[in-house]
Amino acid sequence: MATTMQKIKDIEDEMAKTQKNKATAHHLGLLKAKLAKLRREILAPPTKGGGGAGEGFDVTKSGDSRVGLVGFPSVGKSTLLNKLTGTFSEVASYEFTTLTCIPGVIRYRGAKLQLLDLPGIIEGAKDGKGRGRQVISTARTCNCILIVLDAIKPITHKRIIEKELEGFGISAHLEWNLDGLLEKIWEYLNLTRIYTKPKGLNPDYEDPVILSSKSRTVEDFCTRIHKDMLKQFKYALVWGSSAKHKPQRVGKDHELEDEDVVQIIKKI
Numbered sequence: 001m002a003t004t005m006q007k008i009k010d011i012e013d014e015m016a017k018t019q020k021n022k023a024t025a026h027h028l029g030l031l032k033a034k035l036a037k038l039r040r041e042i043l044a045p046p047t048k049g050g051g052g053a054g055e056g057f058d059v060t061k062s063g064d065s066r067v068g069l070v071g072f073p074s075v076g077k078s079t080l081l082n083k084l085t086g087t088f089s090e091v092a093s094y095e096f097t098t099l100t101c102i103p104g105v106i107r108y109r110g111a112k113l114q115l116l117d118l119p120g121i122i123e124g125a126k127d128g129k130g131r132g133r134q135v136i137s138t139a140r141t142c143n144c145i146l147i148v149l150d151a152i153k154p155i156t157h158k159r160i161i162e163k164e165l166e167g168f169g170i171s172a173h174l175e176w177n178l179d180g181l182l183e184k185i186w187e188y189l190n191l192t193r194i195y196t197k198p199k200g201l202n203p204d205y206e207d208p209v210i211l212s213s214k215s216r217t218v219e220d221f222c223t224r225i226h227k228d229m230l231k232q233f234k235y236a237l238v239w240g241s242s243a244k245h246k247p248q249r250v251g252k253d254h255e256l257e258d259e260d261v262v263q264i265i266k267k268i
Contacts, residue, residue, distance in 0.1 A: 011035045061141065063105055063112035064210035065189045068142035070135065072157055073120030075150040078102070081117040083178060108182050110193050110208040116142065121161070144188050146181075192216045194256055196225075197239075197263040211256070219252040221262055232266040 015031050018024050069077040085104030102117040118135045139145055147161050193208035194216075209224050218236045222229040230252065237247035240260030247263070256262065 008035065061114065062103075063114040064191060065111070065143040066114045066116065066141060067106075067144045067146065067185055067189075068116045068118055068139045069146050069148050070118055070139050070161060071120060071148035072150070072153075072161070075120070075148050075153075077117050077120070077148045080146075080148060081115055084182070085115055106182070108186060110206070111186075111189075111191055111210045113185065113189075144185055146185070192256065192258045194221055195259065195261045197237075197261050199263060199265075203239075203261045208259075216256045217252065218250060218254045218256065218262065221256060222252065222264065229264065234265045234267045236265065237263040 011031050011034055015028060015035075018028060018031075020028065069080060071077055081102060081104050085106050104115045104117070106113045106115055116138065118138060121135050147158060149155075149158055190213040192211040192213055194211060195203045195205055195208050197203040209221055211220055211224060218238075219230065221236075222233055233252060236250050236252070236254065238250050238254065238256065238260055239246045239248075239262075240257055242255060242257040242260050243250075
């Protein structure tokens, strides 16, 4: 049996193939009505529980951190995703363009940040209106949440969304200060970049190991590379701001700083 999303795609494909004239006007009208009905089902599925993730929301977490875009319908979330990641998420001036969760990836300062374009929520989302519970449930899996606002709408929109989430807003269509936005995301995530240095080779500055600011010991570094590395660990050589001299010989409990260089010495 075809899923709701497949039915929507089939109708959209049929509408795209149908020429617009007086003879097809009635047929197109019926298709639009069916499409609207299916979209309403996606936005407010007829379930009694009202709590699951829902179709299109099961997005595998990838990268070093996850950032969610949350806001009312048609405020620029899809545009922002498209501009920052190059991932296509349908953009239009009418409400509820995005019906599922669209993921994209930003590579910034060596870290891979997964960006989620979540469907627009409406007032009362926390009480189950629209797909609010599904959106909020997915948003809570994010390390950072951006509230995206339409600059010409009342600031009360932000206050409504803040009842469920915390964050800040930006208008995307004019591409204002996207570099500043990425910098703000980076500051909030507070990630630590550690560069590897194989013995006898230069450090690899292109592909750092990304650690959380709360878990950035040499042991965390080893575990992130491979779970079995600690079994062979003898000591580490560290260059950078966490080292008292360059290099400093350290144990697995040594706490690393952003952009340190680490060489692991294994047991023979």
